[in-house]
Amino acid sequence: MNILDQHNRPLRDLRISVTDRCNFRCHYCMPAEVFGPNYEFLKKNMLLSFEEITRLAKLFRKRAGIKKLRITGGEPLMRRDLPVLISQLSSIEGIEDIAMTTNGSLLPKFADQLKNAGLDRVTISLDTLDDERFKKINGRDVSVETVLKGIEAAKAAGLSIKMNMVVQKGVNDEDIIPMAKYFRQQGHILRFIEYMDVGNSNGWKMDDVFSKKEIINRINDVMPIEPIQPNYTGEVATRYRYVDSDDEIGIISSVTDAFCSACNRSRLSAEGKLYTCLFSVKGHDLRGPLRNGYSDEEMMNLIDNIWSHRTDRYSEERTHHTKRKTKVEMSHIGG
Numbered sequence: 582m583n584i585l586d587q588h589n590r591p592l593r594d595l596r597i598s599v600t601d602r603c604n605f606r607c608h609y610c611m612p613a614e615v616f617g618p619n620y621e622f623l624k625k626n627m628l629l630s631f632e633e634i635t636r637l638a639k640l641f642r643k644r645a646g647i648k649k650l651r652i653t654g655g656e657p658l659m660r661r662d663l664p665v666l667i668s669q670l671s672s673i674e675g676i677e678d679i680a681m682t683t684n685g686s687l688l689p690k691f692a693d694q695l696k697n698a699g700l701d702r703v704t705i706s707l708d709t710l711d712d713e714r715f716k717k718i719n720g721r722d723v724s725v726e727t728v729l730k731g732i733e734a735a736k737a738a739g740l741s742i743k744m745n746m747v748v749q750k751g752v753n754d755e756d757i758i759p760m761a762k763y764f765r766q767q768g769h770i771l772r773f774i775e776y777m778d779v780g781n782s783n784g785w786k787m788d789d790v791f792s793k794k795e796i797i798n799r800i801n802d803v804m805p806i807e808p809i810q811p812n813y814t815g816e817v818a819t820r821y822r823y824v825d826s827d828d829e830i831g832i833i834s835s836v837t838d839a840f841c842s843a844c845n846r847s848r849l850s851a852e853g854k855l856y857t858c859l860f861s862v863k864g865h866d867l868r869g870p871l872r873n874g875y876s877d878e879e880m881m882n883l884i885d886n887i888w889s890h891r892t893d894r895y896s897e898e899r900t901h902h903t904k905r906k907t908k909v910e911m912s913h914i915g916g
């Protein structure tokens with residue numbers, strides 16, 4: 582049932598972006614100067630419908646044995662009626678876990694409906710507890726309080742919660758300790774993400790990266806940590822625990838300690854392109870074949886063919902390569 586790529590990596594994980602729109606303008610992802618009032622987002626008929634997404638998820642399940650799905654964006658909660666999609670996906674036989682990555686701002690409105698529809702987990706992104714800095718980062722004057730209310734709502738709904746923090750040198754590295762202390766006390770695992778050169782708009786420079794090593798040292802100085810075993814092969818975050826406790830953090834070090842050799846993730850964009858790497862230059866169109874009447878067997882052969890030709894290992898090669906010019910935008914495939 583497994584499909585293997587050119588480096589023998591199985592296809593295990595499907596991440597589904599449901600919209601390219603977002604109510605934030607984080608400067609590392611959708612800088613307001615680029616994603617301004619004249620930016621052309623995908624039109625409604627270009628988006629995969631819920632039925633098309635569900636059919637694809639079923640076929641990924643059937644051909645590749647996928648058990649876990651992650652819904653992302655843009656901001657996934659900007660997609661109208663998202664709980665309807667969640668309930669369609671959760672009724673697929675063999676899908677055991679559905680997670681969503683969100684900026685948290687709309688969770689007070691949707692958390693209960695999402696949980697009732699079958700969502701299991703949320704990863705909520707928050708880069709600082711400092712209101713002024715957060716407003717600058719999200720580009721839309723959204724307060725920290727808004728996201729904290731989202732976290733509360735997710736907790737009250739019974740969703741399991743993890744936190745994501747993108748760390749940028751000189752922007753929010755001073756927030757590492759306050760964030761670590763706060764979420765340790767709240768009982769939520771916080772994952773620190775190295776700032777990545779995704780897309781073409783964020784003006785990424787290596788100098789802006791606060792490395793995994795620097796993050797570890799910073800935390801160790803205040804609250805000693807030790808590495809722990811991964812939960813499963815291909816887990817992107819390396820896990821640490823505060824010494825003498827069960828409290829845990831994670832570090833996602835795509836830049837300074839790449840993990841391509843275990844990367845088993847595929848990414849479906851909102852317009853139905855399949856990307857085999859976060860840094861892909863182009864995606865493989867699945868919407869055309871879906872709308873042109875391909876049978877299930879033909880669709881599965883297509884997926885098989887795309888994955889089995891996969892050679893991506895961008896992060897491992899990054900230091901030896903000139904930077905790619907036209908990579909897919911993060912807001913199209915959602916991290």
Ligand code: SAM
Nearest residue numbers: 609610655656682683684706745776777915916
């Ligand atoms: N809007 C949702 C959110 O922010 O959680 C989901 C989509 S967002 C693209 C998914 C994740 O990618 C977020 O945790 C975000 O912080 C992270 N991200 C975006 N741009 C990034 C970058 N340049 N480097 C590292 N992580 C990034």
Ligand code: SF4
Nearest residue numbers: 603605607610655684
């Ligand atoms: Fe929106 Fe998420 Fe990108 Fe921020 S990181 S702009 S919240 S999609």
Ligand code: SF4
Nearest residue numbers: 841844858859895896
């Ligand atoms: Fe996977 Fe591409 Fe990231 Fe490597 S660079 S871990 S292949 S998504």
